[in-house]
Amino acid sequence: xxxxxVLSAIMVLLLTACTAxxxxxxxxxxxxxxxxxxxxxxxxxxxxxxxQTIDSEELTLQVWxxxxxxxxxxxTLTHQLGTCIVQSGLSDARWESVARFWRSAxxxxxxxxEQLRQASTQRDYWRALLQLENNLLDLERYMNRLEETxxxxxxxxxxxxxxxxxxxxxxxxxxxxxxxAHERYSHMxxx
Numbered sequence: 001x002x003x004x005x006v007l008s009a010i011m012v013l014l015l016t017a018c019t020a021x022x023x024x025x026x027x028x029x030x031x032x033x034x035x036x037x038x039x040x041x042x043x044x045x046x047x048x049x050x051x052q053t054i055d056s057e058e059l060t061l062q063v064w065x066x067x068x069x070x071x072x073x074x075x076t077l078t079h080q081l082g083t084c085i086v087q088s089g090l091s092d093a094r095w096e097s098v099a100r101f102w103r104s105a106x107x108x109x110x111x112x113x114e115q116l117r118q119a120s121t122q123r124d125y126w127r128a129l130l131q132l133e134n135n136l137l138d139l140e141r142y143m144n145r146l147e148e149t150x151x152x153x154x155x156x157x158x159x160x161x162x163x164x165x166x167x168x169x170x171x172x173x174x175x176x177x178x179x180x181a182h183e184r185y186s187h188m189x190x191x
């Protein structure tokens with residue numbers, strides 16, 4: 001009795017499997033050809049530069065590594081700069097004003113980098129790159145203002161001088177990074 005129940009269960013399973021294979025099997029008896037699907041060729045208009053999607057890999061790893069390093073260094077050194085000024089006890093209204101503009105320029109630079117990263121078309125990338133250039137000009141301008149104000153206030157502590165030197169180097173690296181991003185854009189549009 002138990003054997004017959006097991007045998008019946010096996011038969012039901014086999015029947016179910018066979019039925020499923022028949023139901024889902026492709027129909028090869030009609031002889032009708034299946035419609036072919038083709039990928040439409042983009043028109044010249046659709047292929048224009050401002051319509052082409054940028055692959056996230058289009059920017060070289062070297063360019064992004066350089067820009068990302070610049071961002072990290074700006075954040076770290078700006079914090080260290082504030083600490084040095086507090087420790088020097090030489091901060092005044094002039095310094096606070098310039099420092100505020102500097103922090104704003106750093107924030108704009110970070111935002112510009114993010115906009116460049118999120119650009120989905122070459123047009124968006126170009127606009128973000130132009131904006132990043134403006135952000136870079138602000139960095140350079142307020143870097144000079146920081147140096148001038150520090151000189152006027154006679155801030156010569158070794159830590160402060162080290163931070164200012166490193167900040168200057170980072171701003172130079174930022175300029176190089178933007179230049180490389182321009183080169184990469186030219187490469188993308190010419191290929």
